[in-house]
Structures are given as C-alpha cells and as structure tokens.
Amino acid sequence: MKNIKVLGSGCTKCTKTAELIEKLARELGVEATVQKETDVQVIMAYGVMRTPAVVIDEELVHSGSIPTQTEVTAWLQS
C-alpha cells in the first residue's frame, strides 16, 4: 500500500498529475492512496518550491512538472 501525495496549490497541472497517478495505479493494479495536498505550510515542510511535486511514503520523488508515464510507472512498481 503506497501513500502518495501530490503537492500543489490547486493548479491544473497538479490535478492532472494526481489523475495520471490514479489512472496508472489502477491499470497496474498497485494499491495506492492518492491525496492532493494544497496547504502551503505542508508544501514548505517538504522543501518544495516548484509544483506539482510528488511524495511517496513521505519521500519526495519529483518536483516541478507533470511526471511522465514512465516515471510514474517506475515509482509505482518499485
């Protein structure tokens, strides 16, 4: 069970990122919760300056763009 957070202040790119991760998780049959985090204090606590950013099980794996399918697949399968 992966706990995934998408950090971002509610911009369209953040929504797209979350949707992409949810879609791929379903397709790959990986159990995951995807949660959008918009609170700036939380975003700051992760030291993120470019959104959207992705945190998996409390570890920051990506920041600054919508991740590619390949990247997301790799995170989900690791």
Next chain:
Amino acid sequence: MFEIFTRLADWLVYHLADLSADTRMGQALHFFVEDTVKIFVLLVVMIYLIALLRASLNVERVRDFLAGKHRGAGYLMGAGFGAVTPFCSCSSIPVFLGFTSAGIPVGITMAFLLTSPLINEVAVLLLLSLLGWKFTVVYILVGMTVGIAGGFFLDAIKAERWLQSFAAKALQQGRQNRPAGAAAAATLSMAERHQFARDETLEIFGRVWKWVIIGVGLGAALHGFVPDGWIETHLGDGQWWTVPAAVVVGIPLYSNATGVIPVMESLITNGLPIGTTLAFCMSTVAASFPEFILLKQVMQWRLLALLFVMLLCAFTLIGWIFNFLFPVL
C-alpha cells in the same frame, strides 16, 4: 528580416481574402495576421534556443546562490535571476516560502518575484520584434529597477514584521541555520538539454499562445477601429493625471507580458505617450488581484496593502518620469 511576415499577411489578407488595404477591416486583419504569425514563429525558435542555454538553471539553485549573499548585491541579483529563471506564477507561493525558509530577506525574495513576471525571454522577444531595441532596453531597465527598488524599500521598512506568523518563523529559523547542501549543478548532456528545451517550448507555447491572440487582437482592434488621432488628441499630451489613472485601471486588470506587449505597440503607435503606456502595461503585468489573494497566504493584510500602494506609486512615478524625459522615444 521580418519583411517576410508582412508579405505573407499582404498575400493572405489583400489577395486571398480579397480585402482592400484602405478599409478598417483590412488594416486590422492585416495587423493581426502579420503579428500573430511573426510572434508564433519567433516564440518557438527563441524559446527553444534559450531553453537549451538555461537548462540547468532552476529556482533551487537560485535560492542556494542568493542565501548568504550580501544585501546590496542581493537585490540586484534577485531581480536579475527573476528575469532569467524559468518560473510559473502558480509556484510563486512555494518559491516565496522556499526563499524565506533559507533565510533570504523578504526584500530580495520580492525583488525576484516582482521582476519575474515583468521580464522574461518571451517579453523581451516580443518587445524587440514589435517596438525595437531602444524600447526593449528601457523596458528591461525599468523592470529591473522596480524589482530592486521595491525589494530595497520592503527591507528598509522591515516588511518581515507583517508576514503571516508561520512564514516569519520560517525566516527566523532559516537565518539561524542555513541549509548546507547546495543543489549540485547538474551536468547535462546535449540530448538532455534538447529534451528539456523541447518540453519547455511546448509548455510555454501552450501557455502563451492564447495571450498572443488576445493581445494582438486587442492591438488590431485599436489599430483598426479607434479613429486615427483619437488617443493622440485626448491623451497625447501626457496630462499628469492620465498616468495614475492608467495605473489604477491597470492593476486590477490581469494580463501577462505576452498579452500586453502587442497592446503596448498599438497604444504607442496611436500616440499614447510612452510613460503612460509603460505605467499602464507594467501595472497590468506586475500586479493583479488573483496574485494578491495568493500572497495573502503568506502576508498579512497590512503588508499586502503596502505592496499595492508601493506598486501604485512606483508605476505612477515611472510614467511621469518617462512622459517628462522622453516625449518621443
């Protein structure tokens, strides 16, 4: 060098669409076609080339560089990096907090954030192609000055007093223990640079093309449908009150630099004085209500109001100075 676009527009509008060059519709459409095509081509080529060069520059590196810099140099560099760092306005709050929690003074952070929307490669490119290099240099100097002076002023009045408490605390902590690990300068291969530049081009183009159409459309409408000489007769003398009026109208309006520059061209060629034009356009670009609402998350009302008044005064002053010094540029 840009003649090819004029010819293309000649052919499309006067030949293919068979409109007369003497009608308003024909002139407006010609202006629209020529400018949009020219801007689109230039954008794609230049964004790609510039992105190749700056592939390894990002806000994390700027932060590490600015942290621990002497204040005097800090404002200049904050504004300079604001101009060249690729940066989306939707990230302005995380960037603000990132800089703040690295102990960078509020003024330097704001120098970065104020300059960033005003000056960027797309804006410079549009200015060069529409208004010429002299105007471009003036615009860049003015934009940098607003950032530097604004930042300096905010620190001089100790603006950090009016941050939201969690941001103030982050600043305090950042000052005491500077994060040691500087982001390593990524060495990028040519293939990676190409990949970055291609993504960047698609992304920026995807974001700004609508603005170009809106901006050029408005510019074309001004060209074609505002009677010749109307602006010149009514606003051409640069009466003192026109400048603050332009700023007050401009601040709530929101546009990015891409949309506003074609309008600037139109206003200037229609006889609006350069100072009034600069004041209006810079205030639409640098300040907007949506952005102020975002900033509310990290600043108290008092600081927001102060920032608003500061920008109002700055742009009014710029307008007056330019109307006074450069009646014709």
